[in-house]
Amino acid sequence: MQAGNVHYRRSVDLPETIAIFPLTGALLLPGGQLPLNIFEPRYLEMFDDALSGDRLIGIIQPRLDHAGKTEKRAVDSLSGVGCMGRITSFSETGDGRYIVSLTGVCRFRLDDEMRTRKAYRSAHVTPFLNDLSDDSEAGSVDRRGLIESFKAYLEANELDADWDSVERASDSTLVNCLSMISPFGPAEKQALLEAPDLKSRAETLIAITEFALANDGDDVPSTIQ
Template identity: 30%
Template sequence: MPPEPLTLSSLPLFPLGTVLFPGGTLPLRVFEVRYLDMIGKCHRAGAPFGVVALEHGHEVRAAGAPPEQLAPVGTLAHITALEQPQPGLLVVQCRGEQRFRVDRPSQLKHGLWVADVTLLPPDVALAIPDDLRHAARWLRQVHANLRVQSPGAPVPAGSSADYDDCAWVANRWCELLPLPAAVRQHLMSLDSPLLRLELVA
């Protein structure tokens, strides 16, 4: 029998106009009260929060605006660095981990979203087939160029195994390409890393 999927209760959510992929990095400038408190608690506890794309609504809540509509699949985010350059502002670096399905979202009275979620299986490690090897070669070249042209840019330090993995290469292309958020969300939600890479290529 397959193991029961792992669920998390009342996972705090950070709705954004972008999509976080497993293995990706996400910089955040946090200034809304509802997120300052949440990020601080997650950082102190070493706990993740969920990043979900907005299907409708805006990242910064306006008074009287209708509730945001959240995408059904998100990604766990672990805080890797946090600074407070001034009161009321946090500068955060996060890393994308496992994907999850949003089961029961609810918005608390102060505006923070929480949800019961089901963790989705990690992408299966799958070697890139010969007809898609060009996608990995081009990705190596783009990363090499970025390191030369933008020395301070956060370029993934992929290993040889990463550049031979369908999911890792597809996810990094999804982050680089100028895709609409809805397309990124669709690609991230696919369970097949091979299909994700085929569509990106």
């Protein structure tokens, strides 16, 4: 897996501990791009530290049954699986914010949270090493079924996409990018993240999309970023 200028191929290329950024509704997958607008002091500190180190940040959702509750610095307040991302784009706005882009490297399982003096959270993690193999499951995805179901969903909600780019994308890029831009909720995003392999993720996305179509696309935003 390549992210920016760095190749990640083996477990030794990845850290055993990582700063974690809890973010509801966010989905980062290997090879995907996640733009972020950073303004809270603790996360500005996190990105300062990451930029001076390995440039890796762990994106993870709070546990769904903790939504709306006061944040606890405890591992049981977070979902069990997140995704490491490398900072591949960074700019300062002049008003105290950072505009950054993370490129997904691999998913990780959250083991236990570390006690530190930092304002942000860090944890011991176990990387999903299979994510480091590029296009290892090419040809296993129901590509046509995925495109047709997603196109039907977009048309039903008067949305559009760059279909020329979609058709040219590799299987892994197609599945992961459609999963990331899909306008579904935190539970669906977590299900897509935790799918065991690319084929399962594609099948999960098709099922979620068809369910949304059957329910007339309730609670769907009017645009896709």
